[in-house]
Every structure is written in structure tokens, then in C-alpha cells.
Amino acid sequence: MGYETVIGLEVHCQLLTDSKLFCGCSTDYIGKEPNTNVCPVCLGLPGSLPVLNKKALEFALKAAIALNCEILPYSHFYRKNYFYPDLPKAYQITQYDIPVGRHGWIELPYSHKRIGITRIHLEEDAGKLVHPTKTGRIEHATYSLVDYNRAGVPLIEIVSEPDFSSPSEAREYLMELRSIVQHLGISDGNMELGSMRCDANVSVHREGEGLGVKVELKNMNSFKALERALNYEVERQIKLIKSGGRVEQETRHWSEPEKKTISLRGKEEAQDYRYFPEPDLLPIYVDEEILESIKSDMPELPANRRKRFVSMGIGEKEASIMVIEKSIGDYFEEAVKYFGDAKSIANWILGDFLGELNRAGLEIQDSRVKPHQLGRLLTLIKDGTISGKIAKKVFSIMFDTGDDPDEIVKREGLVQIVDRSEIEKVVEEVLSANPDAVESYRKGKANIFNFLVGQVMKATKGKANPNVVRDILQKKI
Amino acid sequence: MDVRHIAKLSNLELTEDELREMEEHFNAIMEYFKKLSSVDTERVEPTFYVIKHQTPMREDRVEKGLEREDVLGIAPHTEGGYIRVPRIR
Numbered sequence: 001m002g003y004e005t006v007i008g009l010e011v012h013c014q015l016l017t018d019s020k021l022f023c024g025c026s027t028d029y030i031g032k033e034p035n036t037n038v039c040p041v042c043l044g045l046p047g048s049l050p051v052l053n054k055k056a057l058e059f060a061l062k063a064a065i066a067l068n069c070e071i072l073p074y075s076h077f078y079r080k081n082y083f084y085p086d087l088p089k090a091y092q093i094t095q096y097d098i099p100v101g102r103h104g105w106i107e108l109p110y111s112h113k114r115i116g117i118t119r120i121h122l123e124e125d126a127g128k129l130v131h132p133t134k135t136g137r138i139e140h141a142t143y144s145l146v147d148y149n150r151a152g153v154p155l156i157e158i159v160s161e162p163d164f165s166s167p168s169e170a171r172e173y174l175m176e177l178r179s180i181v182q183h184l185g186i187s188d189g190n191m192e193l194g195s196m197r198c199d200a201n202v203s204v205h206r207e208g209e210g211l212g213v214k215v216e217l218k219n220m221n222s223f224k225a226l227e228r229a230l231n232y233e234v235e236r237q238i239k240l241i242k243s244g245g246r247v248e249q250e251t252r253h254w255s256e257p258e259k260k261t262i263s264l265r266g267k268e269e270a271q272d273y274r275y276f277p278e279p280d281l282l283p284i285y286v287d288e289e290i291l292e293s294i295k296s297d298m299p300e301l302p303a304n305r306r307k308r309f310v311s312m313g314i315g316e317k318e319a320s321i322m323v324i325e326k327s328i329g330d331y332f333e334e335a336v337k338y339f340g341d342a343k344s345i346a347n348w349i350l351g352d353f354l355g356e357l358n359r360a361g362l363e364i365q366d367s368r369v370k371p372h373q374l375g376r377l378l379t380l381i382k383d384g385t386i387s388g389k390i391a392k393k394v395f396s397i398m399f400d401t402g403d404d405p406d407e408i409v410k411r412e413g414l415v416q417i418v419d420r421s422e423i424e425k426v427v428e429e430v431l432s433a434n435p436d437a438v439e440s441y442r443k444g445k446a447n448i449f450n451f452l453v454g455q456v457m458k459a460t461k462g463k464a465n466p467n468v469v470r471d472i473l474q475k476k477i
Numbered sequence: 478m479d480v481r482h483i484a485k486l487s488n489l490e491l492t493e494d495e496l497r498e499m500e501e502h503f504n505a506i507m508e509y510f511k512k513l514s515s516v517d518t519e520r521v522e523p524t525f526y527v528i529k530h531q532t533p534m535r536e537d538r539v540e541k542g543l544e545r546e547d548v549l550g551i552a553p554h555t556e557g558g559y560i561r562v563p564r565i566r
């Protein structure tokens with residue numbers, strides 16, 4: 001009998017505001033000296049009062065609109081109480097019964113499956129803890145160090161319905177979600193740097209039976225890690241059930257180095273957050289005016305952008321990859337301004353360019369090759385100045401130096417040879433150097449022809465125009 | 478009222494005597510709430526806020542916070558710019 005998997009995701013995205021959710025401290029905390037980015041409000045000092053950042057609310061509403069949510073005309077904040085030193089106030093200001101938006105959905109780009117969005121709400125981030133130990137293991141630490149620079153940074157939490165039936169669907173959703181927040185300009189969605197974080201609920205059950213016990217998974221810091229963790233956990237649960245065991249309701253952490261999920265907490269009392277309405281803030285009323293002004297300011301979303309890219313002449317799959325990261329789509333559109341053949345631009349970006357970027361560990365916007373230079377390179381191919389093969393070499397130099405393609409072609413002497421007499425000379429040389437090949441071609445071995453073309457190209461260091469080479473060879477042989 | 482549970486959530490250690498004392502206080506408070514609960518609120522919307530105004534909002538502008546020495550100055554223990562706390566189990 002088969003097993004079915006049920007997965008739901010909870011995603012946190014840091015909002016790209018300049019200041020924190022309830023105070024004027026900067027949200028730019030990465031790499032800063034600890035505790036240099038705090039004030040009485042985010043430290044929860046007595047007598048201080050939080051004041052909502054208007055932009056953070058607008059960003060949350062944007063997300064709710066983009067995810068097809070019902071926007072609630074009234075919502076408010078709660079205190080979620082728990083005793084942990086990453087929260088200086090001993091509570092987190094978050095939302096509870098009435099979030100900013102609920103009952104939304106998102107359509108997955110490849111499988112076209114519709115995934116329900118349970119809710120989107122606003123909340124503040126916590127500080128960071130460091131557990132200094134010689135072993136690096138938290139259970140060996142005798143004390144912890146706290147840095148509150150991140151405390152109070154605005155987050156949206158996006159909770160999905162348990163609509164995923166496989167780890168790959170969950171990953172597809174997370175990538176689409178990241179693309180959406182990037183296109184909205186409300187979060188950079190960087191999982192490695194923690195500006196996008198994902199927890200998962202996973203359960204398995206035998207086909208036709210009721211839902212299994214769900215396990216919460218944490219600490220997946222990349223898309224790959226998410227998929228790996230989910231696959232591991234599904235396997236673990238199925239094995240456990242098959243061997244007559246029972247899945248415990250618990251929280252497990254994904255260990256990337258060990259490639260497994262680990263139960264860190266033993267049996268724990270049910271969480272008791274004692275939520276109550278935040279008395280330091282008043283309710284949020286979202287009226288038509290606010291909503292209309294946000295709706296009128298909505299940028300193009302990935303789904304539409306994909307369609308538009310397809311209408312520009314590139315394949316559906318290529319269009320999807322181009323939209324996974326907003327910056328790649330932006331680069332593509334900019335380059336197309338300089339060279340109108342969108343398909344060629346896309347092929348170059350998805351081929352050589354992404355390859356070089358991966359090798360160098362760079363993002364496309366940090367590349368030395370600018371969109372107009374890529375456009376120029378393709379123009380040089382089109383007008384016959386260089387061959388496609390030489391262009392790859394030129395591109396590689398562009399990637400390393402950032403120099404203009406024209407300059408590289410000139411400097412390296414890479415201009416294509418189109419002069420017939422010059423190519424004819426090389427063809428004759430090649431033919432007389434390969435009498436056996438010529439002989440077997442004449443006896444009917446047609447594929448020898450390509451070998452001979454290759455020899456001519458080699459002799460000209462790839463600079464001969466291949467069409468001219470073919471033409472001359474055909475006549476001479 | 479499980480005082481022990483509430484104490485644990487707040488990371489407080491109470492002696493048996495303190496627990497008994499707290500239990501008395503808690504029970505007195507709970508009795509009071511029972512009295513409130515006896516009121517028929519069937520058709521009354523919950524009142525989370527007595528003021529029905531939009532919460533005041535601020536523009537997204539960065540303002541200077543506290544100096545680090547002032548922040549660390551109010552912490553009982555510090556180390557290398559961090560606030561040092563007992564490990565939480």
C-alpha cells in the first residue's frame with residue numbers, strides 16, 4: 001500500500017523597510033557590531049511606546065493583495081508571551097486572530113497547482129543568540145550572548161494550507177513566493193542570509209486513511225535544504241510506520257552537515273503563549289483609500305512577467321527560469337533594449353552567463369558584464385564580425401575584465417575571416433594534409449565533411465566564417 | 478489554577494510555601510473573573526480597545542538609537558559587546 005504526504009509551510013520574510021517595525025532603529029543589522037542598533041522601544045525599556053511603521057503595513061498589504069488574500073478592514077496586534085532572551089520584552093508583538101490578510105492562494109508555475117494561503121500577518125523579529133562553546137554544540141554552552149540589533153525588524157509571516165503532496169511542490173512554492181516578494185520589492189528573499197526563513201509541517205499516512213501525526217521542521221537555510229529535509233523526513237516517517245512504530249508530534253531540526261533531521265527537544269509541554277491584545281498599540285483600520293492607493297502601485301508579478309517573456313519569443317521553461325530571481329528578469333529586459341532578439345539574449349543568459357556566475361559565486365547584478373555589453377556582443381555575432389564560437393571566448397573575457405566586446409575582439413584579433421580567398425587557401429591546405437579523409441568522403445562517408453570543416457576552423461583558430469568554409473569545401477572536394 | 482505551570486512559563490523557581498501563597502492570590506483573582514464571566518455577553522462584541530482610532534503610524538525614517546555603552550550599562554553581565562545571559566534550557 002502506498003503512502004501519501006501532507007506538507008504545509010510557514011514562511012517569514014524580512015521587509016525591506018529602512019527602519020524597524022515599531023521604532024526608528026535601522027534594519028541594516030548584518031555585519032554590525034552587536035547592540036549598536038537599538039533604542040528604548042526595541043529593547044522594551046519601561047516607559048517606551050511602539051509606533052507602527054506605515055511602510056511595513058503597506059508592504060504586508062501588498063503581499064496580501066499579490067497572494068489573492070481577503071484583506072481585513074480591521075486588524076490588531078497581540079503580545080505572544082514566551083520566556084527567551086532573544087526577546088528583550090519577553091513577548092513578541094505579532095498578530096493572532098485577525099491578520100492583515102487571509103484565505104488567499106498562489107498558483108505554482110510548473111505544476112499549475114493552486115496552493116491555499118491561510119494567512120499573512122505582520123510581526124517583529126527577535127534578536128540573535130550566540131552560544132559560545134568549544135564544541136560548537138548548544139547543549140555544551142554554559143551561557144549565551146545576546147545581540148538585539150535584529151530585534152524589532154519587520155517580518156511578514158505567510159502560512160500556507162497543507163496543500164503540498166511532495167517536497168518538490170513545497171520547494172516550487174517557496175521559489176515562487178520568493179520571486180513574488182522580490183517583484184513586489186518588499187523583501188529580498190535571501191534564505192542564506194536569513195531574510196527569508198521557512199518552517200514546514202510534515203505528515204504521512206497510508207492511502208485512504210486519515211491524516212498522520214505532523215512533525216514541525218526547522219532550520220532549512222536554502223531551497224535545496226528544504227527539499228532534502230522534507231525528503232528525509234517523509235522517508236523517516238514512512239519507515240517508522242512500516243516497522244510498527246509511531247510518529248511523535250515534535251519539532252525537529254534539519255542538520256545540513258549530517259543531512260538528517262534531529263529531535264532536539266524531548267517531550268515538551270504544549271506551547272502556551274498566553275496571547276492578549278497589545279495595549280500599547282491601537283487597531284489598524286484598512287480603508288478603501290489605503291487599499292486603492294496600494295493597488296494602484298502594484299508592480300508586475302512573476303506570473304504575468306512569465307507570460308510577457310513568452311510573448312517576446314522565448315520558451316515557457318526559459319521564461320520561468322528568468323523570473324525565479326527578479327534580478328535575472330531585470331537584466332534580460334535591459335539587454336533586450338540593446339539587442340532585439342529576446343530568444344538569443346535568453347539563451348546567452350541561461351547558458352554561458354549563468355554558468356560563469358555560478359562558477360564565480362556571483363549574482364547577475366554584481367557581474368562586470370553590463371546588459372548593453374551583452375547586447376553589443378550579440379550584435380557582433382549577428383553582423384558577422386565574430387562567429388558564435390569566438391563569441392563564447394569573448395564573453396568569457398568580458399566576464400573576467402568587464403571590457404567592451406569590440407575592444408576585446410580588436411585586442412585579441414578575433415574578427416571573423418569572411419574573405420573567400422583567405423579561407424580558400426586554408427581549405428586547400430587542409431585538403432592536401434588529409435588525403436585519406438578526402439578519399440573516404442568521396443567514397444560516400446558523408447560525415448567526414450564535418451571533420452574537414454572542423455579542421456579548417458581549427459586552422460583559423462575558429463575565426464573563419466563557418467558558412468563560407470562549408471561553401472568553399474563543397475566546391476573544392 | 479496550575480501555578481507551577483505559570484511559574485515555569487516565566488522561568489521562575491518557587492518554593493512550596495511560595496507556590497501555596499501564589500495559589501491563594503491566583504484563586505482570588507480567578508474568583509473575580511468568574512464573577513465577570515457570569516455576565517451575559519452573548520450579543521456584545523468583545524472590546525479590545527476603548528479608543529476606536531487608527532493606531533498612529535510613523536514614516537519609515539531611521540533615527541539614531543542608544544549608545545552601546547548605555548545599552549550595555551543597564552545589563553547585569555556583558556561580554557564583547559553582547560549581553561551575557563544564563564543558557565536557557
